[in-house]
Amino acid sequence: MHIDVRNDWLSHVDEVPRALVASNAVANLEALEKSPRHHHEKAQLLFTVRGVINCEVDDAVWIVPPQCAVWIPGGLPHTVFGSGEVECLSLFIDPPESADLPKECCTITVSAFFRHLLLRANELPELYDPDGPDGRIVSVIFDELAVAPIEDLRLPIPSDPRLKKLTDLLIAAPADRATVAQWASRVALSERSLSRLLTEEVGMSFGRWRRQLHIVLALRHLSAGETVQAVAMDLGYESASSFVTMFRKMVGKPPSRYLLERRGPVPADHGE
Known part of the structure; x- marks a missing residue:
């Protein structure tokens, strides 16, 4: 299974009128092939359940070991590939302006509580009710993302x-x-x-x-x-x-x- 970076899928993700869109699958990958260079208007949070994911941007490679995630700001061209057997989860995010989220690409540590939130978010309906319980889960995800510790796992190129x-x-x-x-x-x-x-x-x-x-x-x-x-x-x-x-x-x-x-x-x- 590949992380889907087809243009039609990315266009769909950017058009969904919600602050968070899940890829609706935890990908089990024996070998994550290098994705084509691409970008999307929404930011992306790529969480590594197992294995190591590498995210390349123009001036650096970001390393994402197990129980960490890489934050990729919206509009940033990047490519993604895995090392060994990889299991990952991908969320696309268009947060409210009030959310104090990272402005640049970074690797963050995912706590046990945050991990449960991310897995729960993966089960949300695409058009969840932003004013209901699902919307409150999304708000807590933004809160956790804003305070998640950043790890120095960047190799400048x-x-x-x-x-x-x-x-x-x-x-x-x-x-x-x-x-x-x-x-x-x-x-x-x-x-x-x-x-x-x-x-x-x-x-x-x-x-x-x-x-x-x-x-x-x-x-x-x-x-x-x-x-x-x-x-x-x-x-x-x-x-x-x-x-x-x-x-x-x-x-x-x-x-x-x-x-x-x-x-x-x-x-x-x-x-x-």
């Missing part, structure tokens, strides 16, 4: 062609432990120029940017069932403990705890 080439090289060989000067020479830049361009374009040092890339790659592989030891070796760390130290510094907790907190049970009545 620079626009400079030399930095884009560097991005491709780093993704292709994440275990390569070359120095900053060596990486710079591979894309015909001096170390100073590389550092300046990265600061200007992504607001990060080379080391921080590369560690963020490692977090992105690690979450994809760990959520697919790979061990911490295997991921550490694939990313070029001398030991699992050194990788865990980096992960804790970047994310705030070790990978085992981070993933355990995102593998809570899903209610049996969620549409299966």
Whole structure:
């Protein structure tokens, strides 16, 4: 099953005169193929029940691990793809102006209460009564969305062609432990120029940017069932403990705890 991004479906979603439109299915995907680049007038909240979803926009890739969601503002061109076995839920939102919702693309943490609300929203009739109980559920969803914690799971993608080439090289060989000067020479830049361009374009040092890339790659592989030891070796760390130290510094907790907190049970009545 694919996340439906056909023009006729998106046009329909944008024409429904309600603040929230559900895709009316929890998608079970063995392999979520990369969607065509598209946009819709309504914003989209894409919730990952299981697996990892990746959302690409012009200047970044957003990573959405289990029990998180990506908020995609209306009108923003993007493409979506999954890593491994993926289960997700999609809501299209046209909130009232009074709702204090994110203005930019971001990854948010979904609490247990918020998760139940999202699954309940997936069961709403398309033309629900905005002044009845269903409308009150939608209002609470907006309240929860406004206060949901934002996670730093964004990999900035620079626009400079030399930095884009560097991005491709780093993704292709994440275990390569070359120095900053060596990486710079591979894309015909001096170390100073590389550092300046990265600061200007992504607001990060080379080391921080590369560690963020490692977090992105690690979450994809760990959520697919790979061990911490295997991921550490694939990313070029001398030991699992050194990788865990980096992960804790970047994310705030070790990978085992981070993933355990995102593998809570899903209610049996969620549409299966």
